[in-house]
Every structure is written in structure tokens, then in C-alpha cells.
Amino acid sequence: MARFRAALTAAAVAALCFVGISPAQASDQLTVSYAGSVNDDLGTLQVSARSGSDIVELTAHVFSPVTQQEVAVLEPDDFALDSGTAQEGIWRSKAPLQLAEFGSYRIGIEATDADGDHISVADAGTLAYYAVAQFPEFTTDRTAIGVDERDVTVEGVLKAKLPGGGEPVVLPGRKVDIDVDYWTVTTVTTDDDGHFTATVQLDNAAPIQAVYRHDGDHAGYLYGESTMLQIGIDKALTRYTLQTSTQRIDKGQPVTLTGRLEKETENGWVPLSGVSGGILFGPTTTYNDRVGGFTTDADGTFSTQYTPWETGFFQVAHRSDDPFVSNGNARSSTVVVLQPARFLDFSALRTGSRSVHAEGHIDFDNISPATINVAVQYSPDGTSWTTLRTVEATWSGTGGYGFAADLAAKRPGHFRGYFDGGDVFQTITSASTHVGR
Template sequence: MRRRSVFAAGVLAAVLVIISSPAPAQAADVLRVNGAYSDSPNPGTLVVSVTSTQPVASILAEVVTEDTGAPVAQASDFVLQSQTSDAAFWATSAPLILDALGDYVVHVEVTDVAGNHVRQERAGSLLYRVVTFLDGVTAAPSTVDYDRRQVTVRGTLKGRWPGTGEVRPLAEFPIDINGWDGTPPVSTAPDGSFSSTVTIFGPAPEVTATYYASLDRPYFEQSEPVRIPITIDPRQTRVTAKVDRTRVVAGRSVQVKGQLSWLTSAGWTPYANQASVIYFNLYDDNGCYATYGPTDTDAKGRFVADIVPSQTGYFHVVFSPNDPFNGRFIADSATRTGVVTVLPAGTLR
């Protein structure tokens, strides 16, 4: 009986503990301003990022100057732009219309439906800037060759103002066209137009036009570059070649000689004094090959090479330009010789 009484008392104590234990505490509401920033494509639109466990009831954004903190504008009409598992992004229902371009500080206050309130000083920035862009950019001619490498680039630089979205031409702005090759910038005319003639180089056959942001125009964004590929019509070349014998004992050499020419305005002329441009590929009937060279051309475009062939086959003689700037303006060319038969060593000739 005593043991049963102890057990009953223990059960009763446990029940009392369960009944008298307090309920788990409710998790505290979360309300946090993560940041504020200008949206695109209209920098006059302000976006505020908020993390909250309760629905947001109101947002107030104060736009002030960076240097003095003087008030510039307030915004309280926000619409939900997007949402993730961590935050909601609220954007002003209409772009802000400010009196002057500039980079402004933004303070934000948020209140949720439960009455929780938070104020975040310097929550972010409103970059009230002009978005610049290049319009109607053309390059003519679109094809260049060895003798004619210049291209004229034309277009217009425009700016889209924040807030209103008004588009205006931008005068006296520098436009960089293929600046990497040393071409100086060209200034836009009163109507925003520009024109510049540049020389096309083989390693980069294109024109690129850009307005780069500068310190003297701090509130005009850099434009997206406009790239126009240029086609190169290479100068045609021609290789002739022959071997001095068609049968050779293994270990002996054959002589391959020929001439390299190119097509100029005067017709086919020797392509003279080119270094390391002629290659010799010895092919057999199975498609296997061995490569020899390169070799040079002389003052009359001629070349000669003494080669010990490793197998029976023909020489595929190839010209490949060896000039990083002019190479793409000059076409490759090739020819083949007659078959050279390699006889076993000791075979009488």
C-alpha cells in the first residue's frame, strides 16, 4: 500500500507540474529595414527592402541632402514590387520628381499592422542621375580590306532624366570610340550627334562606342557600350611548290621549293621577305602526317627547304600569316606536291 501511495503521489505531482507550467513564450515580432536604393530603368523610383513577420502597414521615406541633411522629398505611397523568403521589396508608386540631380541620403520608417515601428537612419541612397544611352549608332563601310581599313562611326548620345523620364540629346559630351587603340574621344554636337573615323585592326575587327562617366559630370551615368562587328575581306594569296625528286632513300633529303604571291591592285606579285610563314605537312595514304618548318620567303617571295621525309607521301605546303596586326587582312593559302616515295635504306638509286 505504501509503495502504491508513493506512486500515486508521484503521478499527482507530475500532473500538477504539467498543469502549472507556463505556456511557451510567443516569438517576438521582427521588423527590420534592410536598405533603400534607386531602381532601374528610372532612378527616380525608390525601393525599400523590409523584413517583417507582420504585414507592413505603412512606409515613410525621407530624402535629404548628403552634406547638410536638408529635406528634399518624402514618399509614403509604396507598392509591393517583389518578395523573397527573407524580405519584401516596396517601390514608390511613381518616380520621385526632384528639383536637382544628385546623390541623396534616405531615412526610412516602417510600421506594421501590430503597431510595431522602426526607423532606420541612412537606410540607403537615392542616386538621382541621368541614364545615358547611344542611339542609332552605325559604322560604314561594314567591310574592310588590306588597303581600306578605315570606318566612319556615327550616332547620337541621349539622356533619360530621372523622375520625368524625359529624353534629351546631350551636347559636348566625349564619346570614346575604340579608345583602346589610342583614338581620341570625339565631342557630341548640339543635337547630341557625333562622327568619328577609326582604323580597324586585325586582332579586334569591331567598333565600340561608349560614353564614360566623368568627374565633371557626376550625375550622368556611363552608357552601355555599342559594339558593331566589322567584316574583313582578306587579300588573296597563292602558293606554288614542287619537289626535286619523287623517290628518295630513307634518311636522305628532298628539296621542296616554291613561291608565295599575293593579289594586289597591280595583280599577282611576290609576297616577299615574310618570316616563318611556310609550313610543310607530309601526308601518307592513311592521313597520318609529319610537320616541318616554318621557313621564310626571300626578296622574290621564293622559299626552299631540304627535308628528310619520314614516310612516303605528298607535301601539303601551307602559307599562314605571322603578323598579329595584318594577319587577318591576308588569307591563308596552300598547295600540294607530287608524291615522294621513301625507299628502304640501302636501296640502289
């Protein structure tokens, strides 16, 4: 094949310098933008060029970085258009170059377009003719560590992709760094098959990676790194056991919460001491009050006293400082807080031989029932009571909610008012009144 070795003469260069060229003409000029290695295939040469007409020939001259002598030539038939068009595109060598030594080779380019224009660029770029380290295999014996299993063993194979092409070759006797969270923790050497193994101890979750860095004894082999493998943590589970001193109290009375925190081990559940957390109390998980904090003692227990103002439950939670112990939370059973209720007065008076009139007032604090039902009860001896009638108490206008009832009662005995507060209000009775015949 013919090889172009023509160069611009001094006169031609001078002509280009002094003859005016319009912007349109300049954009149509034959130009070589750059020449260099393909990033993931360093031995393959690529050339970027453009012209106002099709580029029909490219020739590349490869010069030694040591002697500056030409060591290889790529003829027009050695190139193929890789992307773009024949007027503006990127051409690549059909096969990687075969050179004797690693190094950065200067590239000179000659280009010719369909209009017959021809240029020669003495320094169009650099061919990075180096081997690139690779880790086609890199594995770990575990994906997570535990409190008693913190050692991680890695193994892999180090190879190199040579710039001249072909299958990657193994690299024996090379140093490989094992990096944990981007810091080198140990360095091992590959065996005759390029294989390596190492064991590292982790104190937390971290990424782990094998890295080949520049080695002065093996010039020409570039940096390479394995896939990054994330090592997690198998956290020990935690659990709470919660107890309240009572399940039902009057408003204003305290309740004591006692708890125990444990973690799961191979030998079962054991106390978790020295752990701090917080305690809330309220009717829902989001509507609550802060009770305070806690720290577990030697046997994993804690205790606190609180005076709630409404029905609710305790919530406890901790965030573990130990990466091998999970965070945890729990809620107690519901503590019913009964709102105050009281009888302001009660009286009963006989109105006939067979009738008794009873009346009184009942009152509450900040809240009251929508419907206030008061039972008027009778007992012949003051110990065993029977409801004679239930009436609704209504606002009296002066204080408390008034109620009254006319009762059929011919026998003498004791009379009282009774209010069943259910799970919201206190259940109360009035003072009893004796009515004779």
C-alpha cells in the same frame, strides 16, 4: 493622406536595449533592411522590409544632401509591393520622384505592420538622383578592315535617361570618347541633336565603343557606354604553287621541292616575300617527317631537297605575321619511292633439245612483297624480250628468295629474270645468260 512622423522615444529605445528578446521574437520584429534607387531607374525608390505580420504602411522622407532639409515625402499610397510578400518584400515607388536638383539624397523610412508595430529609420539609405548617359544609336561603316582599307567611321547619338522619368533627352555639346580595344583614341563633341561621328584608323582587329565619361561642366550626368562593336579583318588570301623534280625515285635518291607563295590583291596575285614556314613529308597528313623550314625570297619562291624513305607527299604551311595576310598550307603531288630489289644470281642451262632449265635468287632490303612473282624471259638477240613463264620465288633458307622454271625452248638465245615492282618496289632484271642448241 496621413503622414507618419512619430519616432521612438528615448524610453522606448532604452527598453529595447535592456529587455531580453528571443531569436524567434527578433526574427518577427519589424525591420527596414535598406532603401535606395532602382539600378536601371535611379529616380525610382525601393525599400526592403520584413516583419512577423504584414507590413501595411511605408512612408519615405527625402532629405537634401546640401541643406539636410526634407524636400519630399512618399506616402503609403505612393508605394506598391514589387517582389516578395507583405511580410518580407521589396516595395517600389509607383512613379519616379520629381526633385529640383541632382544629388545623393538621404532617405528616412517609417514602417507599420498589421500588429500595430511602428518604426522610424532616420538613415535607411540613399537615393541616387542622377541622369544616366545612353547611346541608343551607335554604328560603324564597316565590320572589317583590309590592308588598304583601315579607316573605320563611327556615328551615334548621345542621350540621357533623367531620374524623374520620361523619354531620354539628347545631350548636345558633350564630349564622347571613342575607345578602341578599351583605349581612347579620339574625342568628339555632340551636335545640337546629340549626334556625333568620328573616323579612326585600325592596325588590327579590335572592339570599338563610344563612351561618355564624367564631365566637370555637367555634374549629375553619369557614365554611359555604347554597345561594343567588334571590327574584324578581311585577310588577303594566299596560295602555293608546288613542283617536285620527279614523281618517281628509287629509295635513297633525293627529290627537290620548289614552291611559290602568292597573295591576292585588287590587282591580282602577287609574290609574297619574306614569309617563313615549315615543310613535312610523309604518306599521310598526320604520319610524316619534318623536312625543315623555308623563307620565301623576293619573288615568293623557295626550294629544298629531301631524300624520302617511303612514298609520300610534301606539306608546306606558314603562319603570317601580317594580320592582313591569311595563313596558308598546301600539299604536293605524290612522290613514289621504290623500295630496293635485286637479283642475287640467275642461270639457264639446256636440258634437252627442246628444253631449258632456269633458276636464280632475288632479294630485298627491310621489306619484301607478300607474293614474289618472277618472269623468266627469252630473247633471240638480247634486245626484244618475251615472257616464257612466271614463277613464284620463295625463301631459300640461306639467303634471298629462290625460283626455278623448266622451259620449252628449242632455239638458242638469251634468258633472264624479270621482276615488276609496281609502285612499291624497283622493277629489275637479272643478267642475261646465252643458251645454245
